[in-house]
Amino acid sequence: MKIRTRLFFILTLLMVSNLSILPCFAQYAAHTQLSLPEGAKARLGKGSINEIAYSPDGSLLAVASRIGTWLYDTETSEALALLTGHTGGVTNVSFSPDGTILASAGGSFDRTVRLWDVGTGTLKSEITTGHLGDISSISFSPDGTTLASGSLGFGAAVRLWDVGTGTLKAEIKGLWGGITNLSFSPDGMTLASSWDWDMKVRLWDVGTGTLKSEITTGHSELYSILFSPDGTTLASTGARGDTTVRLWDVGTGTLKSEITTGHYWGNITIAFNQDGSTLASGSNDDWRVLLWDVATGTRKVTIKGHLAGVVSVSFSPDGSTLASGSFDGTVRLSNIATSTLKAEFIGHAALGNISFSPDGATLASSSGRMLSLWDVATGTRKTTLSGHLLGIRCLSFSPDGTILASGSSNGPLRIDTARLWDVATDTLKLKSTLEGDYWVSSVSFSPDGTILASGIWETAVGVSEGKVRLWDVATGTLKSELIGHAGDVHSVSFSPDGTTLASGGQDETVRLWDVATGTLKSELIGHAGDVHSVSFSPDGTTLASGGQDETVRLWDVATGTIKATFTEHTTAVYSVLFSPDGTTLASVDERVRLWDVATGAVKFTSTFTGAGRVLFKPDGSTLASYGDGGTVLLWDFALAPSESPRLAADVNGDGQVNIQDLVAVAAAFGETGKIPADVNSDGVVNIQDLVAVAAAFGKMAAGAPSAANLSAETVQQWLSDAKRLNLTDAISQRGIRFLEQLLLGLTPKETALLANYPNPFNPETWIPYQLASPADITLRIYTIDGSLVRMLSLGHKEVGIYQSRNRAAYWDGKNEFGEPVASGVCFYTLTAGDFNATRKMFIRK
Incomplete structure (x- = not known):
């Protein structure tokens, strides 16, 4: 494996250098150059962590992130490769039992599984799964011949794939709601599946696809499941307040024991060591990893070191090391015997707002509550510090580079002062805190550095309005308030002479303010x-x-x-x-x-x-x-002009963008390489290319469909237009058949209320649903005691899936009087004609 790994690393660097690394970029660290988009010269950060997995021999660690799959050498901590190609990040990774294949599952709207040759780093095959919902779990069978995939949402199913051919071997249907976890028994004869809201574990006969038994777990919500190495025990964990791990006898379905973990909130991820005697648990609201004696249920070891919740844990094959991935952007390899750190892979925090220092040598970025300073010349991180109690939404350097302003998503605005390029200190020192009951959405310094403008959304009880506040930087005192926006002020910017401040907001307006007097000069509509x-x-x-x-x-x-x-x-x-x-x-x-x-x-x-x-x-x-x-x-700003989107969307080259281009993209769906149908040049022809063509129809300026809001009505119109053209050639007919299949997938067979997102949430959430027939839609929200909080009349809706933020129902977390609803469990009920359904959600302040 080691020889192949080194070969893999060399090949990867050669491929990347041929594509995107120019001699003038040679100063950047090697990992910043892997799999860059065309035209980019470096990448800072590695994308947030979704899952981690050891290779069977322990020499590699795969990290599923929002930009692809990273492969690390566990001995040297070197980032060997970044495997990209999925359109929505990577949610799950799994090594085949012999370690020669790595499977990765794509995120939202990708719905493919890619099989990678670990020895060469090349793509062996891509499985277009046909799942109608996002892929939530993948798992290899113990003999490596079968890969299982599970999906969420409407039409949820478990599908078993032949790894050698990529063909579908079997399908388990009728799983209302979805699949969140899959686990093969060690003998490969049984597949366990679970769904978080169902609270049941189902055991399936892999050979026949029939249900063998069900385990009603008793969890308030089910988060993860896992077979023990000998297959006699199945572990299940709770979520969102349920902090237990329960161990079940697979043969009888009875509860063997329960571990009250002491994790703070739930959402517990687990892993067994090789002999099944130890269970590791981590929680995304707890910075610790806990190791448990499976026989007695007692805690053996507590591993600390992360600065945020733990999202994934994995034992090395020899059981001596535990890998843990965290929201703090690190993967830590810990020696189990001593509870000490062996290695740490950094840079996986999801970076947020950015600001260049005036001299251009430093880039500041935010990640949740963290502030980081980067060396622009090398792409390496200089320092990372915690600056806020809650997430940071905005950053701005003062004109002289001595002050960095940052605004939080809720709570105080902090001005952090430092000599940012003083290598001797390399620190951010808190200078002052500007208090207030508001969200800070944007910050900007005046050209002379004496005034800081902050765009805010007032969130005090009974108040919901946007304001711009002007602060005296030297004293930290409030100079004036500019009032007029209705809702969040998303952006503020000073004119170069400092006399005018522009603000843009949720109320669809741009406003120009006189800085000296605080009066409104004009409103741009x-x-x-x-x-x-x-x-x-x-x-x-x-x-x-x-x-x-x-x-x-x-x-x-x-x-x-x-x-x-x-x-x-x-x-x-x-x-x-x-x-x-x-x-x-x-x-x-x-x-x-x-x-x-x-x-x-x-x-x-x-x-x-x-x-x-x-x-x-x-x-x-x-x-x-x-x-x-x-x-x-x-x-690099000296970029050569590229084709405009409209020319790229003219797939067949006839000089206009029309239905023939859409059909041509549909006909090439799933093909890879540099071909005209790959309109967005991401290396694969998929739904985004289809939408890119649709967006260019008739030189559309706005409101074009996107992958997140495709509707049955839109596709039906596309299909009708295509059929009216009487396209009889084989390629066009294939494209039309694809549109027919797409329409079928967007036409629900039953009406259903789906899980809200995000959940838990603060302060807003989206509530998706699907309609099998047209209906007038009403959504009612209740407190846990049954009191009506809010009724949303959504009007008459046609058949379709209302899942994206542009189509789902929206609730701002307030009651009918505009007051924020207190933390806790709420229920929401959808009424669509004769259909009624209720689900629960959690507001977290």
Whole structure:
């Protein structure tokens, strides 16, 4: 394995260097160069951790992250490779028993399983699973010939795949709600499955696909299941308040023992050691890993060191080492005998907001409650410190680089002062705390550094309004409040001369304020949705704004009129920023786009990066972006222009984007490589390419469908249009058959109320549902004692799956009087015609 691993590492570096590493980038650390998007020169961070797994011989550790699968050498702690290709990150990983194959499952809307050759790092095959919901679990059979996959949501099923051929061997259907966990018995004859809300473990005969028995666990909510190495015991764990581990006799289905772990909240992940005598447990609300004597149920060892909750644990094959992955962005290898740290893999925290120091040498980033400083020249992290009690939403350096301002998602605003590039100290010292009962959404220093503006959402009892507050940086006192926005103030920006402040908010407006007097100078109306970002041009004459309506608008500051509107974005625009010379505008949805300000032409469009924010290095040489993947990408600003999205969407090259292009993408679904149907250039033809073409129909400017909000009505229209063209060639017919299958998958066979997300939540949540027939929809929310909190009348809805944030029901966590609902369990009931269903959710303050 070691020889193959080294070969794998060398091949990986060669492949990456051929694709994306230029000689001028050689100063960056090796792991920052792996599997970069085209045009990027380095990656800071590695994406947050979803799951970890040891290879059978213990020489490798696989880490499933939001940007791909990382492979580490467990002896040297070296990052050997980053395996990418899934469109929604990687949720699960599993090594085959002989260690030659690594399986990875894709996240939201990917729904594929990829099988990787561990020796070469190449993709052996991709299984398009056909699951209608997200893949929640994968597991190899003990002989390595079968891979099981389970899914969530409507049409949930367990599917068994032939590893050699990638074909479906068997399917277990009728699993209402979904599958959250799968575990093969050691002899491969039995497969255990569970779903968190069902609280039952089902044991299936692998040979026949029939149900052998059910275990009613008694957990308030079920989180994970696992067979012991000898197959006689099945462990189950609780979630969301249930902190127990229960051990069941597989033969009789009776409870053998129960371990009250003492973890703080639940959501307990577990692992058995090789002989089954020890059980490890970790919780995503507890920083500890606990080791238990399975025979007696007593605690043997407590392993500390993480700075946030634990999401995954795994024993080395020889049982001497425990690997644990945490929300703090680290994977720690601990010596079990001594409880000491053997090795640590860092950089897996999901990075948030970013800010360049004025000299461009340092990049500050946030990750939850943590603040990090990065060396821009090498891509290495200089320091990481905890700065807030809750998540950090915004960062900004003062013009002289001595102060870093950060705003929290709820609670105080902290101004942290340091000489950021003082290598001797390399620390952030808390200078002052600006108290208040509000969410801080954005911060910006005045050009002279004397004033800090903070965009906030007041959350005091009985109050819900947006404000801009101006603070005296020297004294930390409040100078003035700018009141007028209704809802969150997402972005604030000073004009270059410091006399005007722009703010953009949830109320769909951009406002210009006189800084000296605090009066409103003008209100700019035009966006049809939240305004997420505002930015002045260097000369102060133009203001750019980006919004939920998928547009970028350029405003004349003097007159308040629209100078230009850029409409090529296909999802919400979360960031806009002028280059230092003012000739280029950067904007971000899920891609980075660079615009020629004078002509409105697209100069560059990145491949899909999940980007959410963008920032220019002060000298204009580098562009930094961060987003859903939890990493920061550094781009060389001297980029060659790329094809515009509209030309890329003209798949058949006939000069126009129409239904033939959509059918051509559908016909090539699942193909890989550099082909015209891969519209977004991510290496595989999939639903995102289909949507990219649809978004370009008739030069759509806004409101185009995305992978998150495809509807049966939309696909039905596509299908009807295709059939009217009487396309008789074999390729077109294949595309039409795909559209028919897609329509079938989007047409529910039964009406159902689905699990809300996020859950627990604070303060807002989305409640998905699906309709098998048109109906008037009403949603009622009750407290645990049955009192009605809120009734939402959603109107008449057509057949379809209402699952994305654009389509699901939305609740802001408030009662009918606009007051926040207290923490605790609530129930929500959906009424659709004669259909009624109720589920529970948890508000966590």
